Amino acid sequence: MAGNRAMAEPRGGEFLTFRLGQEEYGIDxxxxxxxxxYEPPTRIANAPAFMKGVVNLRGVIVPVVDLRLKLGCDTAEYNSFTVVIVLNVRGRIVGAVVDSVSDVMQLNTEQIRPAPEMNSTVDASFITGIGGVGERMLILIDIEALMSSADMGLIDAAR
Known part of the structure; x- marks a missing residue:
């Protein structure tokens, strides 16, 4: 998977920031x-643990992925702050469960550093960079690549 890193060049733009455990992440x-x-979805038999199930969103059946479980957070607690970010990825609607949403942040290219090479629980191939504003550090995720990965089984990668 490390061969895919070159295609995910850090670039500036607006990022929705959210929390997973103690870390803050950003997506386009x-x-x-x-x-x-968050509303408990209808569970699908034999789905991986991070695939929470499906919800009916105005007539569209939407798969819901718990990003906390997918990205290896220690715990996935459901409380009043837990939200679902509804994403449009390659024309497919997908829900992503996160601990909480923070804000929208504008980052220019100079504020984004390449992600360090590391052996961690998070598959670093989905991390496009680290955004820094003051003391805040954002882990920037290529949400399209993450949701299109083969283990998700949600979106045909050839699209």
């Missing part, structure tokens, strides 16, 4: 369709 705001409060 253009992929975000809406933010909804």
């Amino acid at each position: 705001i253009l992929r975000v369709q809406e933010i909804r409060s």
